[in-house]
Amino acid sequence: MAGYVLVPLCTNSVLCWTRPTFAKRRTMKIGASTIPHRKSPLTRELLKVYVDAGIESLELCDYHPNLDFDDAGFCGLVADWLRELGLHLNSIHIHLRHRDLACDLASLESAQHQRAVNTHLTAVDFAAELGGCILVTHDIVIPEPGEPESVSRRAAFVEGIRAVGAHAEAGGVRIALENLGSGYTREPERLVSLISEIDMSNVGAVIDTGHRHLSGDPGAALRKVGEYLMTLHLHDNHGGKDEHLLCGRGAIDWVDVMQALRDVGYDGVFMYEISRPEDLPALVENAQWIQGG
Secondary structure: OOOOOEEEOOOOOOEEEOOOOOOOOOOOOEEEEOHHHOOOOOOHHHHHHHHHOOOOEEEEEOOOOOOOOOOHHHHHHHHHHHHHHOOEEEEEEOOHHHHOOOOOOOOOOHHHHHHHHHHHHHHHHHHHHOOOOEEEEOOOOOOOOOOOOHHHHHHHHHHHHHHHHHHHHHOOOEEEEEOOOOOHHHOHHHHHHHHHHHOOOOEEEEEEHHHHHOOOOHHHHHHHHHHHEEEEEEOEOOOOOOOOEOOOOOOOOHHHHHHHHHHOOOOOOEEEOOOOHHHHHHHHHHHHHHOOO
């Protein structure tokens, strides 16, 4: 990590750094995914935990056992909680294939494809009722180039996302396609190609730094997606497995990540996706150091 000197921090067993040599700049709004508490019900009390940790913006994870995109009453409760607590909703991370493996926007079977579109539209409507935000998805089931059905399933996915995106636009909802550490979306060039072909202003990319570190350079990935970058999933690892560590506890070059964000003019939320609830109290301090504040 050129430009940083790692030193022990006195509290929370977290690494911190000497400030980078670049000049101080406006810091980004600090956000966190609720995925560390994914096994717990989504409640006002849970969201208050994030407020108490100094989090300004949220990404709701749809793993919470009581989160139902079809439940208008629950959606209203979530809206009330966010407003009462003064929390900004940046994004909702949808894992619709986790809920139903047949939910596949790349399906070549017309009825299955339409059901997948309809399921996504339900999530879009939920997000719209919350005031509009980004829907993050990595449910992109496209075979590797050259493999059977790669071209046809890619075309089906593009068609499906266009249908979802058209519905989302009216509700102020954007869609961010996420890279994974393996499979079709591991290469940022493929995300760029997909988004370019979809060709909708409310469809872009989210770069997950940990996923990219498993197969390449996070800073280079950020520069590659460039203007398509809508939001982030920030976490660290040592390059071998998807650890979702607090930034600085792995081997990612965070100086270069920050430079890449400046290079592409990113002005969105500094969104973390860590896995350990016990790291949440250290997140704001961690973000301030990484951002050079």
